[in-house]
Amino acid sequence: MDLIEPIAPNNGINYFSKDVNSFILEYGNVTDVGRLLSTSSLLLNHYNELTKFLFQTLNVIDCNRLYLDELYKITYDYYQKLFYLIFVKDKINNNLPLNTELTQLRNTLRTSLINDVSIIRIRKYMRNNVNLQETRCFLEVNRIETRELQSAVQSNTSIIIEYRPFDTSGTNNEYFNDSIIIYPSIGSEFTTFDFETLIQNCSSTKQSLLLKEISKFNEIILCLPSPDFIQLLPLFITFVKYFISLNTSVPSIKAYYLNLNDLVKQSETSGQIFNTNSFTNQNNKNIIVGLENEYNSCYMNCIIQCLLEINELSSMLISNSFLNNIDYINPKNSKGTIITALARLEQTMVKSSLSNKMFDQQKTSSCLQLKKCCGTINQMFNSNHEEDCLEFCEFLINSMHDDLKKGTFIRVPQTNINGNKNQKNFEEQAYFAWYSYLEKEFNLIVELFQGQMASILHCQYCLYQSNTFQVFSTLSLTLPPHPSCYIHECINQFYRPENLMGNNEWECSNCKMKRPATQRLQITKFPKILIVQLNRFSNYMNKNTCYVKYPPILDLSVYRNTENIIPKYSLFGVTCHTGTMDAGHYSSYVKKQEDSWWHFDDAKCRPVHFANEFISPNAYVLFYKMIE
Structure with missing residues (x-):
């Protein structure tokens, strides 16, 4: 599945949520030609996807009018931003070198925009149909309280979908019977969503099956990790396209900002939520929860159950203290995705275990996301075949070691080893070799397992x-x-x-x-x-x-x-x-x-x-x- 990603993640740019005036103010002082053209290229891709969606897909179904108005308005906003970057900024900034890739990119963008005829249909629709006061109904993300969510799902006609990046510091858990957690694909880029990939990215097989039954619900409630969640627009398009494929009307779709770190405090009235921060102080030996067998994953489940009984490892994973020690430089590691997946799994297991005890339930957890992360690094774990549990154990330990920064203030102690390495200095040789290794490789994984x-x-x-x-x-x-x-x-x-x-x-x-x-x-x-x-x-x-x-x-x-x-x-x-x-x-x-x-x-x-x-x-x- 492809996702919208900002061209400069550190800048926090959100292309579809900024109106044209705000966008012009932001880019009015930008003189970096490369950034202007790369942003234009991204906007053109988004614009092309939306126009293709509007004029090739939506004409076969009666879609909610407000949703149509909103999509046309967003597409027109993209066109205006493109026009500003390609034409207006082109007059201000004439220092573009000749005969370069940037020149070719600019010419391609100008040609595409000049020859585009979709804008005529967009302007016509907006002139005749769009009430600007009624647009942005879907992309307006509001804060919601847990009690409101509880009341929304009591009738069993609403489904809650929690969509959150896998590397956020929030925790992921089901709080209601009809709820689904979806993670984005690793390393993806935006073109458009695909419903089958959404199904594959559910946190468990049970939730994948529930997502396939989404047509039986009258309302879809999306819970997002932030009010300006950049994946919201393509996510909306994905659901609309799916209902089009079923030849059914699009149900009500609402988006809310649900901050789990603030919301999951113990409620005396509902008794449904417990404090996720409290599990950092829980004894990890209280974790008693089963793991679903996801495509012959029993070889993973048995190892996970054993490793999570190691206090030092569990404390690091539950508290998220490893996040500050991820090694993003090592070209051979997973850039923290594997250890993060394991941490999210244990956090879910802790909360499921506590919930089972509180409400006498038998809720299970799933290692599917961890399996997918491991499969991206090692193809052995990317199949549905049974594998050797020890090979997985060694891979998981080595991956955690690779994901974490190495080295410490440990220094090789001075020894009296001479050139003659005989039996009398065997202990010194061993001591020297061990500390030489620690100087380069030491971290918690080495301290525990090696x-x-x-x-x-x-x-x-x-x-x-x-x-x-x-x-x-x-x-x-x-x-x-x-x-x-x-x-x-x-x-x-x-x-x-x-x-x-x-x-x-x-x-x-x-x-x-x-x-x-x-x-x-x-x-x-x-x-x-x-x-x-x-x-x-x-x-x-x-x-x-x-x-x-x-x-x-x-x-x-x-x-x-x-x-x-x-x-x-x-x-x-x-x-x-x-x-x-x-x-x-x-x-x-x-x-x-x-x-x-x-x-x-x-x-x-x-x-x-x-x-x-x-x-x-x-x-x-x-x-x-x-x-x-």
Whole structure:
């Protein structure tokens, strides 16, 4: 869907809402030729879209007369603004270079405006029909109170559509049974709206289905985030064109400015609204709400339920504190769209959870918008196929890391590492490598999810040792071909040295030739959040169904590391996989307040049936939090 966007967002220009006199005053002192011509080009595009709509589409249906008058008046306003910029300003500003793209653009605009015959029909209509006192009925956006909205929908003949940019600081939530939330497409530009794209941009499948039934309502109430919302005109055209396609009359359409941050205070009389600001102080472990399965999104739902139980992450997302730390310079990130989508989802989940408790409801939330944002960055998540939940988890964590600014006042500590990197300074090497990484990459995501691992190669001939350090966020454990085992057996296998012999001999940098060697892995820095994968699909052919028995408290103190801490972890999340690789399903167990465990299966959520139900033979990814 294409949207109207100002040519200079920082200037706050709203082309359709400014009358001609205000527009002339604003541009009277502008001497930047490039800006004048680019603005003219945008106005011409808008003007052409409106004339095409008026003379090719609206003549097939009896449209509300006030709406027609308004559209003709807006189109005429566009023509007057174009005339001023192209002809009047052209006489004032004669310093346009010759034989340039700007010259060609100006000539194209002049030719288009001179040869246009639509203006004759517009002037004729306005001379005979338009009462200027009655126009702008739709584009006049007024403030509305929640009680007025409540009374408007009591008859079930009105539908509320909340349309708001995805990057606003307001929160998005349904407050009424018949209400729809629509987000604009990412990175779109204005030509005209498309109703099918509006359906796709609804915040959930349930709302998409409701939007398809819009013809049964007698009144459409649009709730906008600001009184001069620039998408209002094309949004209106979209609805009118849709009713034309159905060959039905256009219902009443009203636009209101609904400031959710101010309006959603607890009302003693209605008992319908609660303060959205209050959820920043709520314990996130109270979030108990299901997630709809949107086009096989169970692999996302199970991960989201687990990640949102991390207090530090949830606090950042709920409070919107991340907004000041988005990295807009990094060409490889999503410019904050992914972390913003996750934040909006959690905020909706918090409010839905509170609403469910207050009114004994079973309202669910949807990760559809997050799925769409992820799909724009990685095509893997742009399909309706089932994907691996761990791959999504790693993608989401890496995307949040990329979206946030990096670097800190941390400096690499001075060490006594000499040129001889042998065993005696192994701890110093690990320490130095970790702080070197923090100096460039540190942010909250690194602090929570990332640790450090060493790959140690040891020459059996000269005893030279080579240490390579790398950052990790997931500990992948190979499972034995047995019916069951304990998780420590898998961890021991992870630490077990591998002999490099024969064709696999290591080329020792000290011997300058291939030698028999041993290779082993060692964790030198344990992360605060330890994500453990029980690798059931290592051969990509068959699923290993070994029942891995993992404890609620995981003590890793027996495994050597370079830190002065005792790595003990408390289990708080488990994702489970049932079925086969071709036809499987994901669900999750999550630890809530007072050590209570809940099972989340998409939209369904329930307490566990027995104490250790979360120790599941279907466990695939385990989430542990370090005990301070």
